[in-house]
Amino acid sequence: MFDQILFILSAVITMGGALAVVFSNNLMHACVYLLASLFGVAGLYATLNADFLAATQLVVYAGGVVILMLFAIMLTGGVQSTVNKFGIVKVPGMGNAKTYSAAGLAAVVISFVLFKILKNAAAMPAKGQMAYESTVEKLGGLLVSDHVLAFELSSILLLGALVGAAVIARPRHIKDDV
Amino acid sequence: MNNTIVSYFLQFEEFQTVVTKLSEITGANATSLVAFVIFAVAAVVVLGALATVGGLGTYAERKISADLQMRQGPNRVGPYGILQFLADGVKMIMKEDIVPRHADKLTFNIAPLLCMLGVMATFAVLPFSSGFTMTDLDVGVFYLIGVSSLVGVGIFLGGYSSNSKWSMLGGMRGASQIISYEVPVTLSILAIVLLAGGMSFGTIVSAQGAWPHQWFVLHNPFTFIAFIVLFIGVLAETNRAPFDLPEAESELVSGYHTEFTGMRFGFFALAEYMEVFVVCGVVAALFLGGYNVPFGLGEGTFLMEKLHIPAIHAKGVGQLLQVGSFVSKTLALYYVVIWIRWTLPRLRVDHLMTLCWKYLTPIALFNLVGCALWMFFFHGQSIWQLLGHLGGGHGGGH
Structure with missing residues (x-):
């Protein structure tokens, strides 16, 4: 309960x-x-x-x-106001072909996901008392054995992001031509 | 099942008989009911005790600063002015609650609560003793880092919602400082997790001993540096001087809580003082042996075997000693935090960021690698054990 x-x-x-x-x-x-x-x-x-x-x-x-x-x-x-200083609406109105097609696509995807979830839920047996067990060791073991490629790739991605952020944020020294 | 305060009580037969009696009376299994009651009582006790510690923190701060500056400090309310914090609390509650007209009402209201929530959620894993821990989560340290980051959100929202330049600057500084210093703090904690082989406070504390040479702070040179990095980092994360830039009163009036009055301000202040206690407790548990008590007094084995005291009393005495050990270490660190505040001048913003990203973070990374290498080459032995082997080898040779 x-x-x-x-x-x-x-x-x-x-x-x-x-x-x-x-x-x-x-x-x-x-x-x-x-x-x-x-x-x-x-x-x-x-x-x-x-x-x-x-x-x-x-x-x-x-x-x-x-x-x-x-x-x-x-x-x-x-966004402070939806109208700019000339009185023109900055945010495009809803209800044109673009928004309808985007919404339709989203609805299809979501309904697939929902269908998949509900299908499993209906087939699932009644849940008993789940035994508590720690997941940390298992996750750690899996990360450096079965999923080591994904682990390394994501760490390289993060390292790249870190270096990129440092490069973007670095102050630019303008050369003195005089 | 996690090690919780309930599982501590469950090991005694007396407790089991109470549970079975209750089950007979109510006609249902009373185990969950009793567990709920124990958790509720423990939560009330911890919350009340730590709120008092937070309140007394303001008193300690004023008294110690007075000591350092050769003044008297508060001395009117109660003996030695010790009830000053209650008088301050009453004053806070009775003050008019002002919300600035152009403030963002919703965020203005919830910002102090977020700060309090972030700090109070950390109490759940704070290891007061081996039995009196609300719950010894397997991811205890990680959980603590996660929930305490809510304080950063609270400070930022408090600064933003006030609609004041000073508050805004203070909030921005607070949030950027907290998320920056989380990096060296987490890396230093990771070094200890590596040594102890687990993220739960129970594992980390029981991997250390009661005597200083068994503590992780003196385990090897890298952990000693990690201890200092962690201590500097938590000073910055709790916005304590010399890192109290978010509320730098000489430049920002009083920073992110400039516009807050009465108990809203009180919540920010209380959250800060409680957070200082929590982080001091974490440092004590990670590096200073936590709740360990020598001679097996904590587990009650000494009293049980030598003096033949029943298990429930012996263990109860042991728990009290453990709580005393943990709290005295924590309060010693608390004193150091206050001492540092009244000794060092405040840093500049760019110096603060330089210190974090150019010094502390590389040092913490170096430490992590160093600890890993130490574990690999010396199989987790501390420097004292290695010296002992050296001395023992000589002694055997002669």
Whole structure:
């Protein structure tokens, strides 16, 4: 019963946060709601006994991504008004062919995903009491044995991003021609 | 199952009989009910104790700073002015709650709460003793790093929502400082995780001993440097001087909480002081042997075998000693934190970032590699064990 209470709480936070992100007009508020939603996802992982994944979700999203988004929104100023100084609407109106086709494609993809999830859920036997076991050692073992290529590739990608950021942020010394 | 405060109680027969009695009375399995009650009581105790520590932190800060500057400090309310923090709390609650007209109401309201939430969530894994840990998660240290990053979000939102230049600058500095210093802090913690072979506080603390030469801080030269890097890093992460740039009062009025009044400001202050206690506790657990007590007193074996005291009492005494060991180490570090604040001048922003990215991060990386090599070549033996072998070899030769 305790598991179910935790699951329902996490699910409500996740869904409520996600809906609030979509329906919020203020970009900054949307970011805060996104934080709540990501927290809910961490809770969902925790109810599935994926403790390492839950903690990673907190570290990566709550600590890194949301702060990064807040910074980006703050430094770019966000969208103050939808009309520019000439009275022309900056944000294109919804409801043209482009938006309909994008929405249709998204709906098809989401319905496939939903179908796949629901099909498995219907076939799944009633869940008993899951035995708790640590996932950290298994994950560590798998990362340096079966999935070592993916691990190394992603670390090279991150190293490249780090070097790239350093290069972009480096102050440029302008040569004195005189 | 994780090692929790409930599993500590479950090992005693007396506790089992209580559970079975309750089950007979209620007619249902009372195990979860009892577990829930124990968790609730423990949570209330930990929260109350640490909130008091946070409040007393403000008093300690003022008293120690007064000592260092040859003043008296607060001395009017209660004996030696020790009730000053309660008077301050009452003042905070009774102040008018002002929200600036152009402030972002929602974020202004939740920013102090996010700070409090981030700090309070870390209490769940804080290892007070081998039994009195709320839960000894397998990913304990990692979890702690994750939830404490919420404090950064809270500080940033507090600065942004106030709609004031000073707050904004303070919030930006706070967030950038916290996410920058997370890198060397995490790398130094990783070195210890490598030595202990686990991320749970239980594993890390039990890998050390009660005496200073068994602590990880003196395990090998690399961990000693890691200890210093971690301590500097957590000073910066908790926005303590010399890294209190987010609230630099000489340039930013009072930084990210300039516009906050009453208890909202109180929440920021309380969160800061509680976070200092938490990070000092983490440093104590990772490097200074945590809750270890010598002579097997902590496990109760000494009292049980020599004095024939029943297990439940012997272990209870052991737990109290362990809590005392942990708290005294933590408070000693707390004193050092306050001491540093009133000794060193504040850094400049660019110096702060230089220190983090050009010095601490490379040093921490070097340390991590050094620790890994040490583990590989010396099979995890500490420098004292190696010296002992050396001395023993000589002694055997003669």
